[in-house]
Amino acid sequence: MARSTPRRPTLADVARLAGMSPAAVSLILNDRPGSRLSEEAAERVRAAAKELGYRPNPAAQSLRLGRTRTIGFVSDQVTLTRYASGMIGGVLDAARSHGNTVLLAEVGAHGSLTGAARELTDRRVDGLLIGLMAARMITAPSLPEGLPFVLINGVTSEGHPHVLPDERRAGQSVAAHLLDRGHRRIGIVGDLPESFEDLRVSATIHQRFIGMNETFAEAGITPARIGVPRWEPEIGYEYAGRLLDEHPGLTAIVAGNDNVAFGIYQAAAARRLRIPEDFSLISFADEELAGYVRPGLTTARLPYEEMGRRGVEMLLGDAEREPTLLPMPLITRGSVRSLSDPDTEPGA
Structure with a gap:
């Protein structure tokens, strides 16, 4: 029975x-x-x-209140890569705390953000988030009038509400961290690529270098620089070797990002140089591996999770819907030494 x-x-x-x-x-x-x-x-x-x-009953509530308590989140590779996946966690956590459900749509590297956005708006979401793996300028999709829309880790050519990492202050903090520890002979591996000055390629990276350049210039420092074709470990390995060969007296190196920094660790090992005893190393992003390499990598963290949370708060009205920059905290580990410590002079 x-x-x-x-x-x-x-x-x-x-x-x-x-x-x-x-x-x-x-x-x-x-x-x-x-x-x-x-x-x-x-x-x-x-x-x-x-x-x-x-x-x-959610369906009954939706009919009664005229809201579905559902947020749409369109991703371009955020769900497919480890780099920005923290953004999804921040979105889900903030939405849950507000009693909202999130509908996810992934378009990959070459899919249509507009098409995915329309699919979600057809499902009567109360608002739409678009999250980008790499910060850049996009054209906003055509949306129903009055539907709240926030872009996470990017900007639109039309000036919609968005949230970005504060790369300029991060560049300043990275440069200041080295200067405060007595470094004056500094190199940069991964100097600003010309393409990154185009907002459609990157809406933030140029700010990273503006911040560094300002702080170094104020201190009267002109770093040795070497540009790279890509920010990847094998490129960091190759180009750090060139920089070290051309400028053997460097006491510190700034990597364009953590991927480049991981290659620099290998370049140092190949030359029997020690980090930070022979030169300090600092970077940007705070990839998961940054805490596992030895010594741990000092790096300015990209606040993906915090950007996801703030995007939801802006969408639901808990935060102002205006351009927002979030801090990139400097995560200090063992890869940077102070020159004032006599036990850690170069070659010690």
Whole structure:
């Protein structure tokens, strides 16, 4: 004999247990403004709902409130790569804390952001986020009038609300960290590629170098520089070798990003040089591997998770919908030494 499925508790069940009308219970459980019900009554209703295991019907709530409590999130490789995946965690965490569900759409490297955005808006999402793996300028998709839209890790040519990492201050903090520790003979592997000055390629990297250049110039420092074709470990290995051969007196190197830095570790090992005893190394991004290499890599963290959270807060009205820059905290590990320590002079 088939077992019957237990009946799901209803609003009327909660009202009977709490000794109140269904209308009053609805006001309390849906947090509707303007209710004159006492806090004691509200506590009684919540206790009754908990005792019965009552859960509101999302579909009924959506019809009643005119909202689906669903956010659309369109990604261009964020879900496919380890680099920016923290953004998804931030979006999901913030949405959950606001009682919202997230619908994800992934377009990959060459898919249509506009097409994916339309698919999600057809599902009546309350707002739309677009998250980019690499910060750049895009053309905003055509969206229904009045639908909130926030871009995470990018900008639009139309000037929509967006959230970005504060790369300029990160560049300043990286340069200042070396200067504060007495470094004056400094090299840069991965100097600003010309293509990165195009906002459609990168909306932020040029700011990273502006910040570094400002701080070094204020200190009267002109770093040795070497450009690279790509920011990859094998490129860091090759070009760091060239820089070290051409400038053997360097006490510190700035890597364009962590991938380049990982190659520099290998270049140092190939030359029997020690980090940080023979030269210090500092970078940008804070990849997971940065905490596992030895010594650990000092690097300015890209705040992907924080950007995801802030994007949701902007979308739902908990934060101002205006261009927002989030700090890139400097994560200090063992790859940078102070020249004031006599036990760690070059070649010690």
